[in-house]
Amino acid sequence: MFNWFGKKTTESAGGTETLTPPVEESGLASLRHAVSLTGKSIVGKIFGLLKESEIDQDTIDEIEEILIRADVGLDTASRISEKIRQRKDELGNSDQMMAFLRQEFLDILTPFQQANQLRFEPGKMNVYLVVGVNGAGKTTFIGKLANRFIQQGKTVVIGAGDTFRAAAEEQLEVWAQRAGATFVGAGNAKDPAAVIYDALKQAREAQADVVLLDTAGRLQNKFNLMEELRKIRKVIDQGMPEGAILESLLVLDATTGQNALKQASVFKETVDLSGVVLTKLDGSAKGGVILTIAQEYQLPVKMVGVGEGIADLKDFQATEFIDALFEK
C-alpha cells in the first residue's frame, strides 16, 4: 500500500481483520490503515496541490474545498482558510502548511481529550445505552465492546432493546455468545423499554460490572420512535442502582460524513448523549467529520470502529488520530 507521499508503507492492503488475533484489539497499524483514506482526501490532496502551485487566492480556495469535501465542516474549513490567507507568507512550503494544519486540527480536538475516554468505574454498575440510525453499526459495536470488557475479566449483561426485527435479537445473541456475555432478550414481548428494565434487573441481581443496551435503528425525524427512546432513557434512570455510571452513545457511520451529523442534535436532546462512536472509519474518506462533531456539536468521539471483526474497535485519542492522518 502507498501513502499519499508516494512512499511504500509496510501495511498490507488486504485489511487487518484476518491478521488480527481474535482476542486482541486492533493496534495502531489498524488505525493508520483506517485513517488512510481520510488522510489521502485531506493531507494527500493538499500536499499534491502545493507541489504544483504557489499559495495564492486560488490555492487557498482549493484548500478550503478539499477540507469541505473531506467533511471537516463548513465553519471549520472557512476559519482555517481565513487563517491561511492571513499567514500565507509563513506557510510557503508544504511542511509549514502541514505543521499548521496539524496544529489547527489538534486545537479543535484537544479540549475533548479528557472527555474522550469511555467511562468505566470498577465496583460500580456501568451502563452503556447505544442509539443511532439504521445500519450505523450499533449491534456490532456492542459485540466488540462486550468482548473487550470480558477480556478484561468483567461480567457483562447485554439487553436486546431492538425488538423491531426478530433477526436483530438473533444477531445480538450471536455476538453475546461469541463474547461470553449474559444475554437478555425480548422473548415474545415487543416493548423495548420492558427488555431494558429486565436487563437492568438481572444485572443488579448478578452485580454485573457492565450492561450494554442495544436499540433499534431509528431516524431522528420519526417522532414516535424518538419518544420511545425518551421512555427507554427514563427506564434506565430509574433502573440503575445508586452511583451507577451511564454513557449514552450515538453510533455514527463515518462513511455518511456530514449527513450523519444531522442526527446528532436530535439524539442529543432525546437521550442526553455523552459521546459518539464513529464506525466504519476503515471504509471512509470522510473521517474529517470527527472535527465537526467536536467543533459544532461539542460531543467527544469516544471510540472508533476500524473493521467488522470483534477486535476492530479502538479508543479514540486525538493525537493518535492526527498522527495517523498526517503520517509521512
Ligand SMILES: Nc1nc2c(ncn2[C@@H]2O[C@H](COP(=O)(O)OP(=O)(O)OP(=O)(O)O)[C@@H](O)[C@H]2O)c(=O)[nH]1
Ligand atoms: N467496515 C466496517 N464495517 C462495520 C463496522 N461496524 C459495523 N460494520 C458493518 O455494518 C453493518 C451494520 O452493522 P450493525 O451492527 O448491524 O448495525 P446496526 O446499527 O445495529 O443496524 P440496525 O440494527 O439495523 O439499525 C454490518 O455489516 C457490520 O459488519 C466497522 O467499524 N467497519
Ligand SMILES: [Mg+2]
Ligand atoms: Mg442492530
